[in-house]
Amino acid sequence: MIPLIGLIFGLLIGIFMPYQIPVEYSTYVVVAILAVVDSVFGAAAANLRGKFNMRLFWTGILGNTALAMLLTFIGENFGVQLYLAPVFAFGTRVFSNYAIIRRRMFMKQVQVDENETTDKN
Numbered sequence: 001m002i003p004l005i006g007l008i009f010g011l012l013i014g015i016f017m018p019y020q021i022p023v024e025y026s027t028y029v030v031v032a033i034l035a036v037v038d039s040v041f042g043a044a045a046a047n048l049r050g051k052f053n054m055r056l057f058w059t060g061i062l063g064n065t066a067l068a069m070l071l072t073f074i075g076e077n078f079g080v081q082l083y084l085a086p087v088f089a090f091g092t093r094v095f096s097n098y099a100i101i102r103r104r105m106f107m108k109q110v111q112v113d114e115n116e117t118t119d120k121n
Contacts, residue, residue, distance in 0.1 A: 027072055027076070027083050028069050028072055028073075030087075031065075031068040031069060031072050031083050031086055031087065032065050032068065032069060034068070034087060034090045034091065035061070035064040035065040035068045035086065035090055036061055036064075036065065037090070037094055038064060038090040038093050038094050038097075039057060039060045039061040039064060041093070041094050041097035041098060041101070042057075042060065042093065042097050043057045043060075044097065044101055045100040045101050045104075048100070048104040048105075049100075049104075064086075064090070067086070068083075068086035068090070071083060071085055071086055072086070
């Protein structure tokens, strides 16, 4: 329940807060958001497997974000679109973790449905 309240609160702040990110920082913000989304999806997948570790989660968020932003910074200084490396890596992992989450949730639902069918017979 608390995560849902936090999500709603964050969305409301984002909708009603009249702040625009300057164009020169937009690449950094996008890479940082993708790093955080990757860590959240990874944590959700690890939680479903029973292997979630809070310390690993926070170091993943901070480390992935810092590394992605560093690569973006270096790429901009050399005139190379180096930010595409973390975008590709994190994007791939987000979809991979989403597939794991989807499969686990689907298999749990199938087991619940099978148990309900067995109980009725």
